[in-house]
Amino acid sequence: MNRKSLAYPYLIWAAIFIVVPLLLIVYFSFFEGGQFTLQNYEKFLEDYYIKALFRSIQLALTSTIICLVAAYPLAMILSGKQMSNKQVILLLVVLPMWMNSLLRTYAWASLLENNGVINSMLQALQLPTIKFLYGNSAVVFGMVYNFFPFMVLPIYNVLCKIDHSIVEASYDLGADKVTTFRKVILPLSMPGVITGIVMVFMPALTTFLITRLLGGGKVMLIGNIIEEQFTRTRDLAFGSAVSMILMVIVLITLTFMSKKDSLDKGGGLF
Amino acid sequence: MNKMIKKILMTGAIGVWTLTLVGCGASKESITVYNWGDYIDPEVNDLFTEETGIKVIYSEYANNEEMYATVEPGNVNYDILVPSDYMVEKMIHNGMLEKIDTTQLTNYMHIDEEFKNLPFDPDDSYSVPYMWGTVGIVYNTKLVDKPVDSWDVLWDEKYKEQIFMYDSERDSIMVALKKLGYSMNTRDEKELEEAKELLIQQAPLVLAYVGDEGKGKMVNEEAALMIAWAGDAMVMMDENPDLAYAIPKEGSNYFVDSIVIPKGSKNIAGAHQYIDFLCRPEIAARNAEYIGYSTPMSAAKELLPEEIKNSEVAYPPKEMLNDEKMEMFNDPSDVIELYSSLWTQVKASN
Numbered sequence: 167m168n169r170k171s172l173a174y175p176y177l178i179w180a181a182i183f184i185v186v187p188l189l190l191i192v193y194f195s196f197f198e199g200g201q202f203t204l205q206n207y208e209k210f211l212e213d214y215y216i217k218a219l220f221r222s223i224q225l226a227l228t229s230t231i232i233c234l235v236a237a238y239p240l241a242m243i244l245s246g247k248q249m250s251n252k253q254v255i256l257l258l259v260v261l262p263m264w265m266n267s268l269l270r271t272y273a274w275a276s277l278l279e280n281n282g283v284i285n286s287m288l289q290a291l292q293l294p295t296i297k298f299l300y301g302n303s304a305v306v307f308g309m310v311y312n313f314f315p316f317m318v319l320p321i322y323n324v325l326c327k328i329d330h331s332i333v334e335a336s337y338d339l340g341a342d343k344v345t346t347f348r349k350v351i352l353p354l355s356m357p358g359v360i361t362g363i364v365m366v367f368m369p370a371l372t373t374f375l376i377t378r379l380l381g382g383g384k385v386m387l388i389g390n391i392i393e394e395q396f397t398r399t400r401d402l403a404f405g406s407a408v409s410m411i412l413m414v415i416v417l418i419t420l421t422f423m424s425k426k427d428s429l430d431k432g433g434g435l436f
Numbered sequence: 437m438n439k440m441i442k443k444i445l446m447t448g449a450i451g452v453w454t455l456t457l458v459g460c461g462a463s464k465e466s467i468t469v470y471n472w473g474d475y476i477d478p479e480v481n482d483l484f485t486e487e488t489g490i491k492v493i494y495s496e497y498a499n500n501e502e503m504y505a506t507v508e509p510g511n512v513n514y515d516i517l518v519p520s521d522y523m524v525e526k527m528i529h530n531g532m533l534e535k536i537d538t539t540q541l542t543n544y545m546h547i548d549e550e551f552k553n554l555p556f557d558p559d560d561s562y563s564v565p566y567m568w569g570t571v572g573i574v575y576n577t578k579l580v581d582k583p584v585d586s587w588d589v590l591w592d593e594k595y596k597e598q599i600f601m602y603d604s605e606r607d608s609i610m611v612a613l614k615k616l617g618y619s620m621n622t623r624d625e626k627e628l629e630e631a632k633e634l635l636i637q638q639a640p641l642v643l644a645y646v647g648d649e650g651k652g653k654m655v656n657e658e659a660a661l662m663i664a665w666a667g668d669a670m671v672m673m674d675e676n677p678d679l680a681y682a683i684p685k686e687g688s689n690y691f692v693d694s695i696v697i698p699k700g701s702k703n704i705a706g707a708h709q710y711i712d713f714l715c716r717p718e719i720a721a722r723n724a725e726y727i728g729y730s731t732p733m734s735a736a737k738e739l740l741p742e743e744i745k746n747s748e749v750a751y752p753p754k755e756m757l758n759d760e761k762m763e764m765f766n767d768p769s770d771v772i773e774l775y776s777s778l779w780t781q782v783k784a785s786n
Contacts, residue, residue, distance in 0.1 A: 214780055214784040218780070221784075275649070279653065279658055281656050281657055300644045378603070379649075382643065382645060383645030383646065383783060384639070384645060384783065386783040386784040391780060394779075394780070396505075397505060398499075398605075398776065399775075400501070400505060401773055401776065404773075
């Protein structure tokens with residue numbers, strides 16, 4: 167048995183569970199009773215579907231940016247040599263991922279209620295209560311919370327791998343901290359950043375669970391439309407067409423992101 | 437050589453012995469039941485197994501559409517399903533149900549006449565009524581001061597962000613159509629368009645479009661008003677005495693969930709036994725008390741505790757039910773796509 171043949175089980179798996187379903191989706195979206203048709207795609211051109219698509223992109227982008235801004239400094243601190251208890255903090259970042267995300271989102275839905283734990287505590291402290299739930303901001307919160315580790319870990323990994331002597335060389339040559347960060351650390355960490363962006367943006371773009379639980383069904387994203395077609399309307403053709411549109415958007419994003427050829431150098435995913 | 441033969445014989449013997457064991461296991465009779473979540477007293481299944489020796493393999497679904505999506509491809513075989521009226525109609529229409537031989541059911545006589553020969557299964561050959569109920573408004577009497585008797589209250593600015601609607605196109609469009617005075621089974625696109633406009637107008641007042649989790653939230657007083665099925669209302673009112681239930685005067689949905697045997701059932705005889713067991717008044721009463729929904733058997737109703745038996749929520753006066761404003765859903769297959777697109781427009785409107 168050579169080494170190549172070790173890859174066969176995965177190849178077979180991928181063929182059955184990834185390639186075949188994909189082809190089925192393509193088929194369902196273009197053919198109606200054996201006839202080629204574009205009507206499923208035309209159906210999507212209604213303004214409310216387009217609106218849902220743009221809202222998905224907008225919310226996913228917002229949560230990706232928030233994740234990035236919050237995660238980069240954390241990853242920097244964690245990768246620094248002087249951190250003594252960084253294992254603990256790293257564990258705290260990863261710990262929530264040990265639990266099912268559905269469960270955690272349900273928990274947030276009841277924590278953030280008007281009469282939920284957090285508002286009850288505010289009330290006990292004589293502070294005004296806040297209406298957290300149901301709307302765009304609650305959805306963004308849910309996305310940031312759920313996908314934050316996916317941003318921290320790749321950036322942290324790449325930062326750890328940066329040869330410290332390069333950073334020292336920069337200082338020796340007279341660069342201050344800001345310049346070193348801008349010209350040395352940031353460019354070297356880009357693969358991690360790009361992986362992080364992809365890992366957060368993709369699930370945020372396609373989620374339907376967070377919108378339902380934290381958005382109270384009032385935020386209609388592209389994922390919700392697809393889910394509806396498959397579970398309730400049973401319009402497989404239209405559901406497949408919307409999935410295809412979503413996949414094309416994901417593909418465009420990936421191509422755009424992978425223009426940086428640095429993806430293979432560390433945090434790269436694909 | 438002898439040793440070899442001995443070994444082979446030995447292996448063979450063990451093989452045969454194992455086979456018999458496995459055979460024994462498989463011959464233990466079982467039925468597969470697929471029912472709504474929280475829709476039976478769990479002990480009832482154990483009682484059935486105790487009495488008949490038939491094991492009950494039980495699983496649950498959240499709504500008719502989910503059940504249909506699971507059953508339709510035909511790769512999972514169930515012996516018992518509990519669809520609602522319109523879904524029974526759809527499944528009969530699609531040839532997905534086995535006939536039920538009611539002569540085999542010794543307890544079938546307990547089913548009240550008014551629940552027989554219903555329009556979705558006119559000669560009762562495919563379904564046996566299990567539970568029934570109405571759709572209405574659950575409201576918190578501490579937060580809503582005027583009496584609730586109309587769907588209009590769900591459009592009242594005063595209750596902005598205090599209203600839960602069901603995240604279900606069928607129930608929401610039903611409410612809007614009823615408020616407009618139309619039939620909830622209308623296929624008139626203009627009427628449906630009006631219903632959509634009404635729901636869009638309501639959207640800013642709605643706190644959330646909820647699923648089953650809405651029940652718990654109502655009990656916790658997250659919102660003041662919610663659409664609910666009477667059976668759920670019974671359970672919610674039991675947990676929070678400030679809650680009350682009303683069927684609006686414009687009329688509403690009146691439903692019957694029935695037991696059916698789908699095509700592909702591997703144990704039709706066992707399924708009949710199970711149906712008969714559920715129709716036994718003591719068992720039906722047990723289920724009705726546990727889940728809060730209304731039983732279609734007077735004999736079972738008589739066995740219920742006074743406060744349930746006399747509850748107008750669970751058992752509204754007959755003249756109310758016979759009012760033509762109370763309707764059952766028809767098979768919605770022909771409008772399901774239109775409904776879905778209308779509902780998307782409503783939810784994407786804000």
